[in-house]
Amino acid sequence: MPDWTPVALLRDLPPLVVMPVTVDGVDLALWRSASGRIAAWADRCPHRGMRLSHGFVRGEALSCIYHGWSYAQSGQCQRIPAHPDLEPPEAIRVPVHHATEAGGVIWVALDTVTTAPPALAGVQPLRSVTLDARFDPASAGLTESGGAWRGTLGGVAVAVLVQPLPDNRCALHVLAESKASPTDLVAASRGIETLRRQAEGVSA
Numbered sequence: 190m191p192d193w194t195p196v197a198l199l200r201d202l203p204p205l206v207v208m209p210v211t212v213d214g215v216d217l218a219l220w221r222s223a224s225g226r227i228a229a230w231a232d233r234c235p236h237r238g239m240r241l242s243h244g245f246v247r248g249e250a251l252s253c254i255y256h257g258w259s260y261a262q263s264g265q266c267q268r269i270p271a272h273p274d275l276e277p278p279e280a281i282r283v284p285v286h287h288a289t290e291a292g293g294v295i296w297v298a299l300d301t302v303t304t305a306p307p308a309l310a311g312v313q314p315l316r317s318v319t320l321d322a323r324f325d326p327a328s329a330g331l332t333e334s335g336g337a338w339r340g341t342l343g344g345v346a347v348a349v350l351v352q353p354l355p356d357n358r359c360a361l362h363v364l365a366e367s368k369a370s371p372t373d374l375v376a377a378s379r380g381i382e383t384l385r386r387q388a389e390g391v392s393a
């Protein structure tokens with residue numbers, strides 16, 4: 190299994206936003222600080238288990254929506270609003286995973302990483318789409334190369350990254366060739382929709 194899983198396009202996670210993602214069946218809160226730092230945490234507040242992906246980002250910290258406990262980039266709790274003079278114990282800490290950006294894609298690794306995410310040269314982020322079906326890239330005419338599935342959609346060269354999701358679903362993160370014109374990008378985007386319908390139709 191590769192170290193890194195693609196979870197989103199960078200532009201879909203602007204600063205001060207938190208969103209839920211799933212990697213290998215593990216629910217994570219993926220968030221980006223005001224300065225642009227990306228983090229992937231266990232999606233569970235150490236206080237009473239509220240999902241941190243329901244929380245909110247302030248500056249460089251993520252706060253839980255329930256009682257407002259605030260966590261620093263390290264995952265360490267830094268503030269408990271009900272006890273503003275208390276320095277939170279070190280044991281109050283959210284499990285933190287690896288998260289990084291490469292080529293306009295956000296990648297997450299749950300465990301030790303031995304490699305860097307694939308460098309996807311010559312392409313630009315296009316869009317992500319969720320499929321209510323498994324996806325077999327080879328059956329769709331794509332060929333694996335350089336850490337992505339390559340082929341054409343709508344007549345445009347693309348690189349497709351597949352993120353497995355629970356319940357036989359998946360997400361596709363699609364990048365189009367750098368030289369693609371706006372018209373090409375529209376055609377490729379339509380190609381993604383066709384691909385999605387075909388995959389879901391086959392699955393059904």
Ligand code: FES
Nearest residue numbers: 234236237253256
């Ligand atoms: S459950 Fe998160 S602060 Fe209470």
